[in-house]
């Protein structure tokens with residue numbers, strides 16, 4: 001099965017929020033990402049709304065024609081938003097409110113009861129649930145026991161280690177992916193994936209269903225343009 005490219009548009013919203021007004025137009029960018037070949041749109045609203053605002057969600061949902069993925073810590077506000085607007089997928093991320101960016105996955109053992117309750121609520125709203133985890137077998141198993149449909153592997157450490165030793169960097173992901181497949185969990189991945197490290201990751205992770213990419217992709221678009229950049233990423237995914 002091919003790996004879907006979901007474009008994370010947080011950074012587009014960050015530029016918009018640098019001024020009062022609507023430039024760049026986030027909704028138009030989301031539509032254009034899809035027109036240029038993206039197979040999903042990802043947003044990660046944070047409590048300070050420094051990029052995606054909660055009020056962006058209904059407009060983005062209304063124009064989405066592919067897959068809509070909302071990521072975040074399942075706070076009361078997040079749950080309200082997801083249950084009201086019913087994206088294709090909610091990706092549960094254990095970020096504290098003041099974190100610069102996501103930097104780790106869940107301890108799904110410690111938080112199993114909480115994740116189970118949240119997952120049941122999201123399933124009742126018809127939303128697919130993905131749980132953000134580090135590539136560690138027990139956390140993958142914990143996500144399964146909590147009722148998740150998928151896990152998203154945190155690839156930040158992979159990206160950091162890629163240049164020095166790519167085989168070593170991907171090894172824990174290969175092992176944890178095997179555990180996920182055996183458990184019947186779908187596999188997503190994201191964080192700091194880019195044009196250098198994406199193909200190697202995808203080639204090594206059998207059954208990788210989806211990658212969500214924002215920071216590097218939007219940065220590349222400054223040089224190559226959004227349409228070309230999306231094509232370049234799609235090409236890495238084979």
Ligand SMILES: CC(=O)[C@@H](O)[C@H](O)COP(=O)(O)O
Nearest residue numbers: 010044071093101102190191
């Ligand atoms: C879960 C994850 O890895 C991404 O959502 C990433 O954290 C993007 O968030 P920022 O754009 O706020 O860095």
Ligand SMILES: NCC(=O)COP(=O)(O)O
Nearest residue numbers: 008190191192212214215
């Ligand atoms: N889930 C990861 C994501 O949406 C994008 O992360 P990044 O490419 O902005 O690091």
